[in-house]
Amino acid sequence: MVGVLVMEYEIKCSKCSRTSPSILDFRCSCGSPLEMHLHFNFEKRKIRKRNYSLWRYVSFFPYVNEKDIVSLGEGWTPLIKFSDSAYFKLDHLNPTGSFKDRGSTVLISALHKPLKKVGGYISEDSSGNAGASIAAYAAPAELKAKIYVPEGVSGQKFNQILFYGAEVVKVSGSRGEVAEDAQKLEKRKFYVGHILHPLFRDGIRSLAYELAEQFCWKLPHRIYLPVSAGTLLLGVINGFKHLEKSGLIDASPKIVACQTRQVSPLYHRFKGLSYTPPNRITSIADALVSVNPPLLDLMIKNLKEVNGDAVMVEEDEISSAFIKLARKGFFVEPSSAVAYAAYEKQLKTKETSMGDKAVIVLTGNGLKSKLQPPLRINAAF
Numbered sequence: 001m002v003g004v005l006v007m008e009y010e011i012k013c014s015k016c017s018r019t020s021p022s023i024l025d026f027r028c029s030c031g032s033p034l035e036m037h038l039h040f041n042f043e044k045r046k047i048r049k050r051n052y053s054l055w056r057y058v059s060f061f062p063y064v065n066e067k068d069i070v071s072l073g074e075g076w077t078p079l080i081k082f083s084d085s086a087y088f089k090l091d092h093l094n095p096t097g098s099f100k101d102r103g104s105t106v107l108i109s110a111l112h113k114p115l116k117k118v119g120g121y122i123s124e125d126s127s128g129n130a131g132a133s134i135a136a137y138a139a140p141a142e143l144k145a146k147i148y149v150p151e152g153v154s155g156q157k158f159n160q161i162l163f164y165g166a167e168v169v170k171v172s173g174s175r176g177e178v179a180e181d182a183q184k185l186e187k188r189k190f191y192v193g194h195i196l197h198p199l200f201r202d203g204i205r206s207l208a209y210e211l212a213e214q215f216c217w218k219l220p221h222r223i224y225l226p227v228s229a230g231t232l233l234l235g236v237i238n239g240f241k242h243l244e245k246s247g248l249i250d251a252s253p254k255i256v257a258c259q260t261r262q263v264s265p266l267y268h269r270f271k272g273l274s275y276t277p278p279n280r281i282t283s284i285a286d287a288l289v290s291v292n293p294p295l296l297d298l299m300i301k302n303l304k305e306v307n308g309d310a311v312m313v314e315e316d317e318i319s320s321a322f323i324k325l326a327r328k329g330f331f332v333e334p335s336s337a338v339a340y341a342a343y344e345k346q347l348k349t350k351e352t353s354m355g356d357k358a359v360i361v362l363t364g365n366g367l368k369s370k371l372q373p374p375l376r377i378n379a380a381f
């Protein structure tokens with residue numbers, strides 16, 4: 001059809017469906033989160049087979065100019081067979097030590113040119129893996145990054161933020177107040193918060209593509225993901241939905257959202273139970289902290305759409321899974337061990353069986369953990 005512009009994607013409001021006018025927006029003018037909608041099919045022939053990073057899928061991120069890509073070699077992480085029925089996806093081996101690099105490479109690659117054109121810099125609120133990851137990708141892009149962190153924060157992830165050269169702003173008060181400060185309007189400041197910005201979340205759909213390709217398009221029955229703010233969950237579901245819509249898989253595997261007893265708003269809502277968060281989070285899974293995630297409604301909607309499930313694990317189950325993984329040579333953050341603990345729990349409760357193939361996504365590197373051996377298993381909290 002001559003004269004008809006075919007849009008390859010649209011960023012739309014999850015509530016009022018208004019199309020976002022700018023790729024720099026992190027939320028709709030009505031205040032609700034934005035979502036990426038893809039209007040093209042995934043085609044196997046468009047995979048860059050000789051590129052062993054996330055950017056083998058460059059054709060499926062149409063808002064990124066190939067010459068503007070900022071890459072540290074993220075993605076295309078190993079898939080390891082762990083037992084007769086379980087596989088591990090080693091996403092803790094990404095350049096900054098967490099799966100968040102998938103979001104950062106896509107976000108920074110898409111935005112650094114338009115931001116520099118207007119003399120802008122980026123802000124983000126995180127003291128953890130996302131802050132470290134965004135700081136790392138801003139560095140080679142020569143983009144100034146201001147990372148807002150809670151006062152009193154320390155540890156390896158915070159050290160990463162400093163070494164990558166980001167400016168750190170310490171904020172006293174709640175986690176919500178840290179986010180508010182990061183979003184506060186300031187001249188030339190553009191908020192790219194990893195939870196809200198739709199492009200960060202969109203980068204994570206690459207994980208679904210990799211799993212499909214690594215399993216030769218015959219996906220396992222179940223995929224276990226640790227879930228906090230929901231970026232991993234929503235990104236992976238969106239990737240599988242895209243493959244299904246493109247006719248490459250019959251249906252999404254069963255996505256299992258794994259949470260700790262202390263931080264389990266999704267689990268409780270999904271199961272129709274009420275949730276009261278603790279006054280203080282003391283779990284060893286200290287990367288999972290979103291007791292009131294802004295994307296909860298979206299997470300519930302998406303998990304239901306793909307007929308997913310949610311599991312909650314106890315503190316002793318996380319410790320035990322963390323140690324079991326380490327004793328097999330997998331040194332991951334305790335927050336990643338939550339997904340393995342959930343898998344073991346479902347084997348025990350017979351919600352899954354050894355006949356069902358499962359993938360457990362290992363999300364963060366154990367070198368970032370503050371834990372000191374010996375770890376007391378069955379410790380009270």
Ligand SMILES: [Zn+2]
Pocket residue numbers: 013014015016017018028029030031032
């Ligand atoms: Zn809206």
